Amino acid sequence: MFSEPERAISRRMLTAFAEASGRLNVTMATAPKSWGWQGRTLSGRVDTPVGPAWLRLVHARTDKANGKLWEGPRAADDCVPSAVPRPCLRRRLAWTESADSYLGELYDFVAEPTVTTDGPILHQRPDLPDAWWVALRTALETVSAVATDRVTVRQAYLDRAMPQFLGHEIDTTVPAWSTAHGDLHWANLTGPTLTILDWEGWGIAPAGFDAAMLHTYSLLVPEVSGQVRDHLGDVLDTQAGRFAELVVITQLLQTNSRGDNLELEEALRQRAAELLEDVPNGRAVRQTSP
Structure with a gap:
């Protein structure tokens, strides 16, 4: 969604993404990954024994982890009715490395593309029924x-x-x-x-x-x-x-x-x-x- 952040952030997040993949027993796919704002998140397709899934990695300073933003997807999974179309959260794990905390969330894979792929602003009319x-x-x-x-x-x-x-x-x-x-x-x-x-x-x-x-x-x-x-x-x-x-x-x-x-x-x-x-x-x- 956003551009790749500066090299130090990119390397740290890619390393953590590989760590999350290993801990969740999934295999990183070769498909391009999606960066969040200023490299705060990194997401991409992974492969599991039962088919593809989507891994989302979130980074926060340790003193900012475990707040409402950190817990939002799990709270939505618990509270928002399943009739609202969203990917199911399968598993999650969190770990800390000194001043950095990471959250890995494994979701059902959604094959449909997002309406925009280069950020939140719309530039042309989508073909939506x-x-x-x-x-x-x-x-x-x-x-x-x-x-x-x-x-x-x-x-x-x-x-x-x-x-x-x-x-x-x-x-x-x-x-x-x-x-x-x-x-x-x-x-x-x-x-x-x-x-x-x-x-x-x-x-x-x-x-x-x-x-x-x-x-x-x-x-x-x-x-x-x-x-x-x-x-x-x-x-x-x-x-x-x-x-x-x-x-x-x-x-x-x-x-x-x-x-x-x-x-x-x-x-x-x-x-x-x-x-x-x-x-x-x-x-x-x-x-x-x-």
């Missing part, structure tokens, strides 16, 4: 009703970040909360048959957060962002949905400030301006200086 959109809508409705104490987006973050990155002082009180996948972009969705990947960050978020994220990552292809609105408009075209869009835009503008997702910046600012014009009376207070 109506049944895909119906399955997505059903899955998001199911996830939104899952009871959990996991938190994906915190009110304290919104209070601080939304005025800063939107350039407006607004009422940052979340209108409604629900459970979300939390990272619903095009590189975490397969097609033409839907599977939803990467469940490490799921939890409570502003209602409509998943739909808002998919819409935002579609802004460079207006035809597809329109499709998202067509199929998920009853979520997005509400006060809560518009607020969720502003939340996602805030998060991505923050990544822009770190040099990431820069090709989206102009579209993010344009969409934010449109949403802020429609904010109900009393929610937008005043524009701040840049």
